[in-house]
Amino acid sequence: MAQMTMIQAITDAMRTELKNDENVLVFGEDVGVNGGVFRATEGLQKEFGEERVFDTPLAESGIGGLAVGLTLTGFRPVMEIQFFGFLYEVIDSVSGQLARQSFRTGGKFNAPVTIRSPFGGGVATPEMHADSLEGLVASQPGLTVVIPSTPYDAKGLLISAIRDENPVIFLEHMKLYRSFRQEVPEGEYTIPLGKADVKREGKDLSVFTYGAMVHESLKAAEELEKEGYSVEVVDLRTVQPLDIETIVASVEKTNRAIVVQEAQKQAGIAANVVAEITERAILSLEAPVLRVAAPDTIYPFAQGENTWLPNSKDIIETAKKVLTF
Amino acid sequence: MAAKKDKQFDPVETLHSIEEKFEMFQILNEEGEIVNEEANPNLSDEELVELMSRMVYTRILDQRSISLNRQGRLGFYAPTAGQEASQLASHYALEKDDFILPGYRDVPQIVFHGLPLHMAFLWSRGHFEGSIIPDGLNIFMPQIIIGAQYIQAAGVALGYQKRGKKAVAMTYTGDGGTSQGDFYEGINFAGAYKVPAIFVVQNNQYAISTPRELQTAAKTLAQKGVAAGVPSILVDGMDALAVYKVTRDARERAINGQGPTLIETMCYRYGPHTMAGDDPTRYRTSETDSEWEKRDPLIRFRKYLEAKGIWNEEKENEVIERAKEEIKEAIKKADSAPKQKVSDFIKVMYKGDLPYNVQEQLDIYTEKESK
Numbered sequence: 001m002a003q004m005t006m007i008q009a010i011t012d013a014m015r016t017e018l019k020n021d022e023n024v025l026v027f028g029e030d031v032g033v034n035g036g037v038f039r040a041t042e043g044l045q046k047e048f049g050e051e052r053v054f055d056t057p058l059a060e061s062g063i064g065g066l067a068v069g070l071t072l073t074g075f076r077p078v079m080e081i082q083f084f085g086f087l088y089e090v091i092d093s094v095s096g097q098l099a100r101q102s103f104r105t106g107g108k109f110n111a112p113v114t115i116r117s118p119f120g121g122g123v124a125t126p127e128m129h130a131d132s133l134e135g136l137v138a139s140q141p142g143l144t145v146v147i148p149s150t151p152y153d154a155k156g157l158l159i160s161a162i163r164d165e166n167p168v169i170f171l172e173h174m175k176l177y178r179s180f181r182q183e184v185p186e187g188e189y190t191i192p193l194g195k196a197d198v199k200r201e202g203k204d205l206s207v208f209t210y211g212a213m214v215h216e217s218l219k220a221a222e223e224l225e226k227e228g229y230s231v232e233v234v235d236l237r238t239v240q241p242l243d244i245e246t247i248v249a250s251v252e253k254t255n256r257a258i259v260v261q262e263a264q265k266q267a268g269i270a271a272n273v274v275a276e277i278t279e280r281a282i283l284s285l286e287a288p289v290l291r292v293a294a295p296d297t298i299y300p301f302a303q304g305e306n307t308w309l310p311n312s313k314d315i316i317e318t319a320k321k322v323l324t325f
Numbered sequence: 326m327a328a329k330k331d332k333q334f335d336p337v338e339t340l341h342s343i344e345e346k347f348e349m350f351q352i353l354n355e356e357g358e359i360v361n362e363e364a365n366p367n368l369s370d371e372e373l374v375e376l377m378s379r380m381v382y383t384r385i386l387d388q389r390s391i392s393l394n395r396q397g398r399l400g401f402y403a404p405t406a407g408q409e410a411s412q413l414a415s416h417y418a419l420e421k422d423d424f425i426l427p428g429y430r431d432v433p434q435i436v437f438h439g440l441p442l443h444m445a446f447l448w449s450r451g452h453f454e455g456s457i458i459p460d461g462l463n464i465f466m467p468q469i470i471i472g473a474q475y476i477q478a479a480g481v482a483l484g485y486q487k488r489g490k491k492a493v494a495m496t497y498t499g500d501g502g503t504s505q506g507d508f509y510e511g512i513n514f515a516g517a518y519k520v521p522a523i524f525v526v527q528n529n530q531y532a533i534s535t536p537r538e539l540q541t542a543a544k545t546l547a548q549k550g551v552a553a554g555v556p557s558i559l560v561d562g563m564d565a566l567a568v569y570k571v572t573r574d575a576r577e578r579a580i581n582g583q584g585p586t587l588i589e590t591m592c593y594r595y596g597p598h599t600m601a602g603d604d605p606t607r608y609r610t611s612e613t614d615s616e617w618e619k620r621d622p623l624i625r626f627r628k629y630l631e632a633k634g635i636w637n638e639e640k641e642n643e644v645i646e647r648a649k650e651e652i653k654e655a656i657k658k659a660d661s662a663p664k665q666k667v668s669d670f671i672k673v674m675y676k677g678d679l680p681y682n683v684q685e686q687l688d689i690y691t692e693k694e695s696k
Contacts, residue, residue, distance in 0.1 A: 069480015
């Protein structure tokens with residue numbers, strides 16, 4: 001066991017898979033000698049060589065095309081999009097090509113591609129760096145979308161993502177990269193994709209959340225406990241497909257739920273969670289399922305982040321509405 | 326007094342001097358005479374006959390496909406008549422190990438690379454069994470998103486380079502496609518990694534109704550390779566020998582580690598853009614059509630082979646009959662494909678376990694389909 005930040009755990013996962021499978025290739029803008037703009041690929045090129053870990057020209061679409069082509073020659077690409085706001089440049093390769101590769105070839109060519117990309121607010125980045133666009137890719141059939149919130153989850157989920165035979169979007173919240181350390185096992189271990197994790201058990205209210213909002217929700221749960229409420233925090237970990245079993249079991253136990261996301265209310269995936277709960281567990285509900293989300297504006301100018309981003313106070317407020325409905 | 330022209334820096338002069346480098350490469354003129362003996366690829370008589378047969382076959386395939394489409398027995402179809410030299414002679418320069426990433430008009434190339442004809446017809450109709458590429462056949466199905474095949478070709482070529490495979494990735498787009506970002510990114514990536522790729526631009530003069538002149542002020546499309554530092558050539562796309570020669574040379578350079586090539590083939594499509602209601606008389610004159618028909622790749626190649634005494638009407642009719650027969654068989658075979666079910670679609674979405682949502686839907690549809 002070692003104490004790792006999330007970014008170290010991510011590097012460790014890539015190192016593990018580069019070692020395990022010679023078809024794994026890591027590439028993107030500045031991921032080689034530079035070790036990535038966040039040091040996620042630090043030391044990997046030195047250890048595995050320029051054939052395995054390499055830089056690309058500055059063109060996201062080309063990077064996506066490279067991934068498609070490499071899968072056709074038997075490789076297992078782990079491509080990086082430097083910031084997920086740049087997804088728009090490569091949306092055809094992601095949603096128009098990789099997601100459909102198995103389908104459009106009648107199952108002949110699968111696309112074992114992992115797309116790593118940082119996102120998320122709270123660190124005063126310039127325009128189009130922090131936007132939460134997971135809702136866009138979650139709506140594309142053929143894609144799995146993973147968002148870890150801890151170093152332990154990040155490593156196990158990334159190894160699973162790389163081993164998955166289908167395209168996986170792996171979104172890394174920038175604020176969580178180095179915000180805390182956690183015990184992370186050495187060597188390989190996996191966490192199944194599509195499985196949520198109960199980060200805190202409770203019996204009065206379920207909070208379904210992911211990314212940086214997991215920590216805001218845990219903070220809110222502690223505050224609410226002081227007022228006598230027992231709050232369960234479920235970290236979705238994979239936002240597409242959802243872990244319906246865990247979600248429904250939690251609602252059936254607590255009878256009340258909220259969904260918390262950093263994305264705007266019209267974006268993200270919270271509406272999906274609410275819909276699934278109402279379809280599957282409406283008879284267990286004592287109150288409507290409410291959402292905590294950002295306002296439906298463009299992602300804020302950096303100095304406006306603090307008032308714009310959802311936080312534990314918003315969560316407490318919404319939780320109380322549901323608890324006292 | 327007029328201002329003195331600055332000889333030190335004249336961007337107009339620079340542009341013109343570059344553009345003048347891209348002269349059209351030709352071996353066979355419209356009369357079927359060799360005008361560039363030095364460049365003659367010297368194909369054997371057998372090879373020449375095979376190439377002619379493929380071009381004739383494809384012309385018949387085009388005529389029959391248009392007719393089958395009109396009868397409702399084919400779906401999406403993009404006519405190919407006029408582009409036989411560009412499509413078949415470039416393909417003829419490839420080997421089995423080479424990988425083809427075709428555009429939507431490039432069905433003939435993948436058929437001659439090995440895709441069974443009935444599968445091409447199923448693809449046209451919109452049936453997934455048309456796209457289950459047989460083992461060992463190095464093709465991707467026709468790309469609908471114009472430009473995507475270019476960036477993907479760079480990836481296939483990089484894969485081949487990494488595997489140490491002596492083979493190339495070849496891809497095709499049209500004149501309109503050169504305006505796409507992915508066109509540029511594709512050739513630029515291939516150049517930067519010096520990978521074995523051949524990029525073909527089939528300049529058939531029109532992107533649906535938009536003439537080539539409206540795509541770019543560039544005098545040639547071949548010169549776009551200069552922006553990527555990629556060797557480029559403009560070739561008479563109605564001349565089978567010239568197309569074969571430049572493609573074969575590009576392949577040689579590629580497998581010897583000298584990187585990609587961009588080839589512009591100057592050609593013409595006689596028919597509409599697709600059979601989905603495009604009417605070329607709205608944007609094209611019959612004068613232009615007949616002007617280009619004089620340059621027909623079949624006419625000049627036929628003359629060349631006849632002069633060599635290796636082709637005649639009888640041989641041509643044999644090919645035509647064989648084509649018609651095989652097309653009939655293929656359509657019949659396509660007719661026998663089972664009707665597609667939703668459960669079929671679900672099953673080919675993912676390799677391995679299905680996510681809960683589609684698994685749930687598979688159960689629902691399997692139940693519905695059993696009734």
